[in-house]
Structures are given as structure tokens and as C-alpha cells.
Amino acid sequence: MFFNKKPNLTLVPRMPVDQAVPLVVPILNGGDDKEVILSTEVLYNTYRQSLLNYLVGMLPGGKQDALEILHETYIRLLRLDNLDRLRENPRAYIFTVATNLVRDFHRRRANRVDIHVDFDEIDFPSDELTPTRALNWDQSLEQLKQSLMCLPEITRRIFVLSRFDDLTYPEIAHTLDISTRTVERHMSVAFKALQHSLEDFL
Amino acid sequence: MSKSTLNTKVTTAIRAEAADWFAAMKAPDCSAGVKQDFEQWLKSDPLHELAYEQCNALWLMTESLRSDGDIK
Numbered sequence: 001m002f003f004n005k006k007p008n009l010t011l012v013p014r015m016p017v018d019q020a021v022p023l024v025v026p027i028l029n030g031g032d033d034k035e036v037i038l039s040t041e042v043l044y045n046t047y048r049q050s051l052l053n054y055l056v057g058m059l060p061g062g063k064q065d066a067l068e069i070l071h072e073t074y075i076r077l078l079r080l081d082n083l084d085r086l087r088e089n090p091r092a093y094i095f096t097v098a099t100n101l102v103r104d105f106h107r108r109r110a111n112r113v114d115i116h117v118d119f120d121e122i123d124f125p126s127d128e129l130t131p132t133r134a135l136n137w138d139q140s141l142e143q144l145k146q147s148l149m150c151l152p153e154i155t156r157r158i159f160v161l162s163r164f165d166d167l168t169y170p171e172i173a174h175t176l177d178i179s180t181r182t183v184e185r186h187m188s189v190a191f192k193a194l195q196h197s198l199e200d201f202l
Numbered sequence: 203m204s205k206s207t208l209n210t211k212v213t214t215a216i217r218a219e220a221a222d223w224f225a226a227m228k229a230p231d232c233s234a235g236v237k238q239d240f241e242q243w244l245k246s247d248p249l250h251e252l253a254y255e256q257c258n259a260l261w262l263m264t265e266s267l268r269s270d271g272d273i274k
Contacts (some may be wrong), residue, residue, distance in 0.1 A: 037255065092210060145267055170231070184229055188225035195221060198260065
């Protein structure tokens with residue numbers, strides 16, 4: 001079966017037509033309820049450019065790391081046995097698969113030293129109507145940093161105690177003589193600030 | 203949600219919910235009931251899972267700010 005065929009690792013991950021998996025999805029952003037036959041290939045290729053732009057800002061190795069995650073995303077999509085979730089909301093599902101891989105990347109990275117490599121720009125033709133503009137890693141980090149700097153003093157302090165001093169909510173609550181529920185609320189405010197700082201490309 | 207109104211991108215409202223859940227799930231004393239509510243929320247819309255994982259990714263990305271003296 002074509003699922004067992006090994007993808008050519010030397011190529012930028014663009015799914016070959018003969019590996020297309022027929023599936024039916026609703027027309028996205030359309031005004032009517034007509035359904036159209038699309039394939040995993042078409043879906044992947046539709047979001048490839050915006051996915052790449054999205055990934056570049058989340059990974060320290062820029063395009064190189066982003067292309068690796070993009071490739072792994074493609075592999076995961078090919079391996080799918082159950083297409084229900086892809087069918088339900090293709091963009092959300094494809095971006096979730098990629099974001100989970102980013103999460104795993106950063107978890108691994110926290111335990112090792114990385115070498116930063118800059119790669120030449122690689123342009124993909126874009127099929128999505130409104131491709132997200134790309135940030136690079138340094139810009140992303142700067143925006144995340146600024147969002148934390150702009151937090152109220154107490155919120156930033158709580159975030160730092162949790163994130164960098166690895167204290168639990170009860171430990172933070174005890175240190176600052178506040179309730180754990182208050183700690184949680186401040187953490188939520190901090191997360192919203194982080195999200196807001198990169199809102200345009202999330 | 204009807205097909206014609208399907209959102210493909212995370213909305214501000216969903217992002218805020220994801221931040222609240224992410225903050226709640228970090229509490230070590232989080233109850234089984236809250237965890238169950240969270241699982242239900244997570245599975246009820248593909249955009250919920252995306253927003254939650256984005257929040258998680260941002261959290262992990264801030265690891266690179268650990269040695270930044272300005273923040274502390």
C-alpha cells in the first residue's frame with residue numbers, strides 16, 4: 001500500500017499526488033453548505049506556506065527547524081488511520097499536529113544545548129488566501145519578553161516564580177501570602193499577555 | 203456549529219479560555235472534576251486543542267528568557 005512507501009527525505013515535504021487520500025470536507029469560509037472532495041494532499045499543500053510562517057517564529061533554528069517540523073507533520077498526516085478530526089476542521093487539526101511537534105521540540109531542547117544555524121530563505125508558493133506573516137525566533141522572543149515586562153509587577157513576579165524558579169502554586173501563594181486561586185488568576189493574565197504578543201501569527 | 207460558519211482560526215475568546223485552562227491545569231491540587239471539565243472543553247472543538255497547545259508552546263518558548271536579567 002502507498003502508506004508504506006517511504007517519503008523522499010531530500011525533498012521539501014510536498015505530498016505526492018499518488019499518496020492523496022480522498023476525503024470530504026465542507027468548503028471553508030464559504031457561504032453555503034456544499035461539500036467538496038478534497039484530499040489530504042490538497043489540504044496539506046493549502047496550509048503549507050502559512051504553517052511554515054507560523055513555525056519559523058516558534059523555533060530557534062528558523063527555516064531549518066521549521067522544515068523539519070513541517071516534514072514530520074506531513075508524515076503524521078500520512079499515517080492517520082482515522083480522518084474524522086482532519087475532516088472536521090482541517091486547518092485546526094493540521095496546525096495542532098504541528099504545534100504538538102513544536103511542544104515536543106522545546107521539551108527536548110530544554111535538556112540540551114543547541115547550535116543556532118541560519119538558513120537561506122526558501123519560498124513556497126502559497127495556496128491559502130491570507131497567509132500569516134512570518135516572524136523569526138529573535139522577534140518572537142523579544143515580543144514575548146516585552147509582554148512580560150509590561151505585566152503588573154505582581155503578575156510578572158508570580159510568572160517568574162513559576163516559570164524560572166519552578167515553584168508550585170501553593171509555594172508561590174505561601175511566599176507572597178496570597179491564595180492559590182489568586183496565583184492561578186495571575187498566571188492566566190500572564191498567558192494572555194504572551195498570547196496577545198504573538199496574536200498576529202498564532 | 204454549522205459548516206458555513208466554521209472557524210479555521212483561533213478566536214480571541216477561545217484563546218482566553220485556553221489561557222484560563224492552562225493556568226488551572228498547572229495547579230497541583232486540581233480536582234478530578236475540574237480535569238474532567240477540562241477534557242470535555244478540550245475535545246469539544248478542534249480550535250480548543252489548537253489554542254491550548256499554542257499556549258503550551260508559548261510557555262515552553264519562554265524557557266529561552268530564563269537567563270534574561272531584565273525580566274526578574
